[in-house]
Amino acid sequence: MAIERGKSAHRRLLTDVEDGRLFFAIDIKEAINKYLDDKRDEVVGDTIEERGTQGGITKGRFKTIETHLRHFLNYIGKNTKVSELKDYDLDGYVKARRKKAVDITIRNEVASINAAMAWIFDRLKQTDFRMFLIPKTLKHVTKTKNSADNQRIKRQTFTREEWKAFVKAMRTYTKDCVAHADKDFNAKERLLVRYFCLFAANSGMRSGEQFNLHWRCVSTQTDKHNGKEMTIAKVIVDYGTSKKRLEQREFWCRGGEYIERWADIAKHEDNDGFVFSVDGKARMPKTNFMRHWNAMLEMAQFDEERKQHIVPYSLRHFCVSQRVLAGLSFIEIAQSLGTSAVEVERTYNHLQDEARKRFAVADYRIVNEVAVPLEVYGD
Secondary structure (H helix, E strand, C coil): CHHHHHHHHHHHHHHHHHCCCCCCCCEHHHHHHHHHHHHHCCECCCCHHHHCCCCCECHHHHHHHHHHHHHHHHHHCCCCEHHHCCCCCHHHHHHHHCCCCCHHHHHHHHHHHHHHHHHHHHHHCCCCCCCCCCCHHHHHHHHHHHHHHHHHHHHHCCCHHHHHHHHHHHHHHCCCHHHHCCCCHHHHHHHHHHHHHHHHHHHCCCHHHHHCCEHHHEEEEEEEECCEEEEEEEEEECCCCCCCCCCCEEEEEECHHHHHHHHHHHCCCCCCCECCCCCCCCCCCHHHHHHHHHHHHHHCCCCHHHHCCCCCCHHHHHHHHHHHHCCCCHHHHHHHHCCCHHHHHHHHHHHHHHHHHHHHHCEEEEECCEEEEECCCCC
16 A cells, blocks of 8 residues: 555656646745746747737836846845745835835736746745735725826826927927938937827827837828818737737827828838838837937927926827817727727726816807807806
8 A cells, every 4th residue: 555655646746847846945036037937938029920929028028027026036035935935925025115116116016026926836836825915005006096097197198288389399309300311310310209209199009019010010091081181090000019919909090191201201111110210120229219209308398397297108198188088989099099998988087077077068059040159058
């Protein structure tokens, strides 16, 4: 009986070994490095062949995960054995991180940490629990997150007057650049950033999606709307480019003329090249983009304190806010943005106050057989 039980135990051990289970405790640094090695395989490349349609994460997202886990390692101790971890260890982590980070940031870090812990539990079998308990004080953040997000988005969204001032600044910043774009790299970069911003404000694309946009995925056509000619852009956000890696979406938007103008300046020959790139082959470095962005923002004639809140993502916020105020439904907006209607409503619902205000004061009277709007009843 002992021999049979020994054989049975031996078979189980072999199975566990093949599944990658470790029988001797390892430190948390080694465990997290194994997790990062696994995540690194999910990082998508720049070319179509590298991306494929299997999904994955961007290099930027992987870097963020690395940063989150590095904070955790610095707190918990790199040599701490995984088997020594307790499911309540995040209580102390949150208290320590609050000295340097806000709760929303800490909550994102906790999500990355627990994703790693779940992988360590499933693959390495080194812990008795799958994820850390989320501290009650941090759970409270979810109750206030919506209102905090709405306030942040209000601050980060261009007003119409600010956008006009920014457009004027872009025009000034790129004055005479077209004539020198063929020979002057800086002039061409300035124009690239200008047309990137103009198209982003009309398309609502995420910066990553727009920088990864290929010429084969965008086309333009002239259409008539309310008797006025308009250049429409037809855009395909490819697999591996969108935030949801397994999905491809197609939408139409205004601003096709900016694509056409940039095409005349860029003179890219490769149809599979990047649209918003100096040479069509390499994406523009973020540091270069921000240098031109900050220069244009500095030139814009509006409140200096407001400028502190305006960021490149403000272009997407501005596009969405204008669509909401124009009366488009959240579902219509969400389909073009590549997100859910619930997310759009949650994030931009505060803009409905303008529509509610118009409903509250709407009225009219007949003057010479014409309906004339009134501000309030009884006028």
